[in-house]
Amino acid sequence: MTDLQLRDPVHRVSTKAPVLWVCLALGQAIIGAVVLWLVTGRWNWFSMPWWVWVLYVVVALTYLVLMPMIRYRVHRWESTETAVFIQTGWLTLERRIAPMSRVQTVDFEQGAISRIVGLASVTVTTASAAGPLKIHGLDKDVAQRLVDELTRRTQAEPGDAT
Amino acid sequence: MTEARELQRAAGWRRLDSRMLLVHPVNELIRFLPLVIGFFFVGSSQEGSSLYWHIGGIAVPILLGIMRFATTSFRITGSQIELRRGLISRNVLTAPIDRVRTVELTASPIHRILGLAKVKIGTGSASKSGSEKLELDSLRGHDARALRVELLHRSREVSEVSGVSEDSGVSTSSTAGTGSTTGTGSTTRTGSTTGALIDDIVLLRLDPAWVRYAPLTTSGLLIAFGALAATNSFLARLVNDVNGSELTTRVKESPVWLSVLVGLVIVIVVISVLSALGYILTNWGFTLSRDRNGRSFHIRRGLLTTRETSLDKERVRGLEIHEPLGLRLAGAGHLSAIVTGLDRRSRGSSPLVPPAPTAVVVGVGEAVLEETGPFTAALLPHGPAARRRRYARALSGAAVLPAFLVVGWLAWDWPPWLVPVSLLVFVAATALARDRYAGLGHALTSKYLIVRSGSFRGRRDALQRSGIIGWNIRQSWFQKRVGVVRLTATTSAGKQAYTAYDLSEGVAIALADEAVPGLLRQFLRAAS
Numbered sequence: 001m002t003d004l005q006l007r008d009p010v011h012r013v014s015t016k017a018p019v020l021w022v023c024l025a026l027g028q029a030i031i032g033a034v035v036l037w038l039v040t041g042r043w044n045w046f047s048m049p050w051w052v053w054v055l056y057v058v059v060a061l062t063y064l065v066l067m068p069m070i071r072y073r074v075h076r077w078e079s080t081e082t083a084v085f086i087q088t089g090w091l092t093l094e095r096r097i098a099p100m101s102r103v104q105t106v107d108f109e110q111g112a113i114s115r116i117v118g119l120a121s122v123t124v125t126t127a128s129a130a131g132p133l134k135i136h137g138l139d140k141d142v143a144q145r146l147v148d149e150l151t152r153r154t155q156a157e158p159g160d161a162t
Numbered sequence: 163m164t165e166a167r168e169l170q171r172a173a174g175w176r177r178l179d180s181r182m183l184l185v186h187p188v189n190e191l192i193r194f195l196p197l198v199i200g201f202f203f204v205g206s207s208q209e210g211s212s213l214y215w216h217i218g219g220i221a222v223p224i225l226l227g228i229m230r231f232a233t234t235s236f237r238i239t240g241s242q243i244e245l246r247r248g249l250i251s252r253n254v255l256t257a258p259i260d261r262v263r264t265v266e267l268t269a270s271p272i273h274r275i276l277g278l279a280k281v282k283i284g285t286g287s288a289s290k291s292g293s294e295k296l297e298l299d300s301l302r303g304h305d306a307r308a309l310r311v312e313l314l315h316r317s318r319e320v321s322e323v324s325g326v327s328e329d330s331g332v333s334t335s336s337t338a339g340t341g342s343t344t345g346t347g348s349t350t351r352t353g354s355t356t357g358a359l360i361d362d363i364v365l366l367r368l369d370p371a372w373v374r375y376a377p378l379t380t381s382g383l384l385i386a387f388g389a390l391a392a393t394n395s396f397l398a399r400l401v402n403d404v405n406g407s408e409l410t411t412r413v414k415e416s417p418v419w420l421s422v423l424v425g426l427v428i429v430i431v432v433i434s435v436l437s438a439l440g441y442i443l444t445n446w447g448f449t450l451s452r453d454r455n456g457r458s459f460h461i462r463r464g465l466l467t468t469r470e471t472s473l474d475k476e477r478v479r480g481l482e483i484h485e486p487l488g489l490r491l492a493g494a495g496h497l498s499a500i501v502t503g504l505d506r507r508s509r510g511s512s513p514l515v516p517p518a519p520t521a522v523v524v525g526v527g528e529a530v531l532e533e534t535g536p537f538t539a540a541l542l543p544h545g546p547a548a549r550r551r552r553y554a555r556a557l558s559g560a561a562v563l564p565a566f567l568v569v570g571w572l573a574w575d576w577p578p579w580l581v582p583v584s585l586l587v588f589v590a591a592t593a594l595a596r597d598r599y600a601g602l603g604h605a606l607t608s609k610y611l612i613v614r615s616g617s618f619r620g621r622r623d624a625l626q627r628s629g630i631i632g633w634n635i636r637q638s639w640f641q642k643r644v645g646v647v648r649l650t651a652t653t654s655a656g657k658q659a660y661t662a663y664d665l666s667e668g669v670a671i672a673l674a675d676e677a678v679p680g681l682l683r684q685f686l687r688a689a690s
Binding site: 003004005006007009078080082083085091092093094095096097098099102126127128129130131133 | 502631632633634635636637638639642650652653654657658659667668671672675678680681682684685686687688
């Protein structure tokens with residue numbers, strides 16, 4: 001039992017991925033602000049001291065700056081002949097590994113913002129409900145190539161992957 | 163020409179048992195029995211119209227039953243089972259027999275009176291819509307069992323022998339007039355279509371004394387609370403009656419501690435009785451057996467509605483031993499199989515042993531796995547970091563109560579003596595943390611990965627290493643600081659994921675690497 005450690009997966013996600021995350025986080029921050037304004041200002045359910053707004057903006061800005069930076073450092077992926085390996089998260093680190101022989105489906109997905117910036121995500125599922133491997137923020141071409149590669153490799157594997 | 167082909171196609175089609183025509187009408191009759199009796203006594207001159215409604219209510223199910231009977235048929239060809247349904251829109255459902263993973267026979271009291279059983283065939287298909295379920299409602303008990311044997315055994319033989327003779331079990335049994343006796347008895351003989359009788363090896367038979375464990379299980383408590391809620395209105399009336407009677411005055415005169423004690427005793431007795439009833443209803447006559455060839459397991463249970471499940475042995479991916487706190491203290495537990503191909507509703511696990519003494523659970527588990535390792539293997543503890551985290555979580559959670567009471571004392575003038583009393587939660591929290599740490603453990607045998615966790619819902623899972631189809635390794639910010647991770651093995655069976663909590667990182671990686679050789683190795687950091 002030496003101190004074994006997993007290394008990071010080889011590939012980073014697209015350099016444009018932080019843009020996507022900032023956009024999504026900004027959307028969330030704005031929705032949150034609107035709800036806060038509706039509840040306290042417009043409908044006047046309860047009064048809220050002004051400094052809560054300052055706090056909100058500070059927290060939101062910190063989140064907007066830090067989250068994409070950390071996330072870009074963390075999010076990585078790798079696909080070898082025999083397995084797929086991904087790493088996600090920003091406060092909580094999550095690593096998932098699935099053997100190629102157990103891969104059941106490979107999904108290619110593009111949301112509205114992703115399409116504008118030319119990104120896509122790839123989801124690899126196994127027969128377990130607990131283990132989809134999702135890689136966000138890949139360049140569209142890279143994602144397409146990955147999907148082709150995975151499809152080719154999983155088709156070569158015998159068995160029903162359960 | 164076409165007629166001949168039609169005939170040929172029709173060969174081998176079997177029907178449901180004609181007695182199923184009675185199931186729905188009898189069901190309806192029972193539901194309307196109070197009304198029917200009412201009409202009989204009161205007469206129904208002015209309520210004639212509603213009588214028509216009720217006759218309709220009985221007639222429609224009968225018609226539907228006849229339709230279903232007339233239009234449903236099934237057959238087994240060399241390698242497939244086909245189910246044909248529908249009058250106007252024909253619907254033929256085909257499933258390869260080697261995909262059949264479980265066969266379940268259920269018989270409600272009415273089914274049992276008529277000697278029938280409903281057959282549910284699980285193929286592990288993800289589709290849960292009704293039209294794609296393989297369900298035969300109903301066959302004669304004997305035929306249902308024959309079909310089960312045919313399905314589960316044929317699934318092996320298909321690959322070996324092609325073109326099995328198409329022996330119709332329906333005609334032989336109906337002429338012989340057997341089958342009615344096999345409804346309820348404790349017989350474990352199973353008739354196969356070839357006429358041979360296979361004796362099953364009984365691994366477990368319910369000992370009625372185990373009912374004593376019923377109140378200690380969480381499900382027993384849930385059943386009891388459910389029953390209490392259902393009888394709520396009745397209880398309310400009872401309370402009303404009691405109110406104002408001399409009983410209330412007597413309660414008022416007696417000291418507080420006495421009435422609390424009496425109330426507690428009453429609650430405990432009621433819960434015990436209800437959960438014991440629940441245990442008896444679901445588990446009466448629980449029998450676990452394995453067929454001679456060791457290919458499948460049969461579980462039979464139920465007092466009123468009997469349920470017989472057959473599991474293809476190859477689909478069993480491991481076992482879960484459940485030891486909730488109450489059962490653990492009483493030296494008991496219950497056992498489930500981790501199975502692929504059961505539907506999501508039953509959460510992919512099938513009970514193998516109802517709450518019973520640990521020795522029984524372990525004995526059955528070893529018999530099922532044909533291996534002793536998973537139950538006797540010493541589990542490795544998860545180390546000091548895991549222990550500290552258990553204590554930190556329990557104690558910080560417990561601190562909420564005294565803090566809240568202090569605030570209440572300062573802000574709203576709550577009685578201050580509540581605060582020192584509430585410090586007792588720390589004792590409870592310490593005990594909980596200690597138990598939770600003692601619950602953590604993992605081990606690896608030649609075929610199984612074993613993980614144990616939990617206190618109130620303590621469990622030990624043995625998952626086949628070949629059934630692991632991926633790893634999730636999760637590390638929160640707090641975990642990162644002390645160098646531990648949560649290691650989850652994913653699988654297509656049972657809970658879908660089995661987790662070892664707070665393993666130190668190196669141990670987790672080594673465990674995962676060893677359990678599924680060749681998978682993690684390529685992602686390891688070169689030893690520095």
